[in-house]
Amino acid sequence: MNWKDFVIPAVDLKEGKVVRLVRGLMESAKSYQVSPEDMASLFQSKGFGKIHVVDLDGAVTGKPVNLEAIKNIRMVFGGRIQVGGGIRDIERLKMLDDIGVDLFVVGTVAVYDRRTFEKMLELFPNRVILSVDSKGGRVTVGGWKEETSLTPHQMALQYDHLPIWGYLYTNVDRDGTLEGVDPQPYLSFKKWVKKPVLASGGVASIEDVIKLMGVVEGVVVGKAIYEGRIPL
Known part of the structure; x- marks a missing residue:
């Protein structure tokens, strides 16, 4: 497998700027001196076919905030764009x-x-990725600020039989930390579901990407790219 087909670079947006967080904490935001559209253009020029865009302000407020930046990304990136944050x-x-x-x-x-979620699936079958954000073994929502009583597989089993595209499973405890990936949660999760799974959280090197090949169908990578741990 071409690793650029497996890796999905992330563009996280806060107030129209490209940022990275640690464990989803907004106060940990680190801004990068590049526009969202320039970052997307760079990913396209390097051969990536997919990017993952997160409206961080939207995740907190419950409605998309960075629509202009997302429009600009769409104008310059010809591949597949998946967007999360505030779609409620x-x-x-x-x-x-x-x-x-x-x-x-x-x-x-x-x-x-x-x-409402099932209506989304009815209107846009196979275009909705169910976001499963796990912190301490429990699903978190609302921009990772609210912990639920659900385990990741309990959440997934409610919808695996419906026309979702698949899952984005984020290990919140490792997200943005550059601590390396732990394949075990993904291996456990995959036992319960039939749809594709994308992994996110903790990738620090090409070795981490390799660890996940054969475990999941793709991996979202952010900070490791921006900090030069994975050279484009």
Whole structure:
């Protein structure tokens, strides 16, 4: 497998800027002196076919905030774009669809409003990625600020039979830490589901990427790219 087909670079947006967080804490945000569209152009020029865009402000407020930046990314990136952060109703989903977003990463509404989530799947079958954000073995929602009683597999089993694209499983405890990946949570999760799984959290090197090949269908990588741990 070409590792550029397996790796999905991340572009996290806060107030229109490219940032990275540690364990999802907004106060830990580190800004990078590059525009979102320039970052997306760079990823395209290096041969990546997919990017993962997160509207961090949207994840906290519950509605997309960085739409202009997402539009600019869509204008320069010809591959697949998946977007998460604040997608909690049909209207917001349609707004992103109108921009040209390919896949929608949704988590909070799947926990708190099953009816709306199932309507999203009805309108956009196989284009919704269920976001499973695990912290201490429990699913967190609302920008990783609210812990639920659900384990990752309990959340997934509610929807695995429905037309979701698959899952984005984030190990929040490792996200943005550059501590390296732990394949075990993904291996355990895969035993319960039939749909594709994307991994996220802790990647620090090419070796980490290799560890996940054969375990999941793709891996989202952010800080390791921005900090030069994985040279493009």
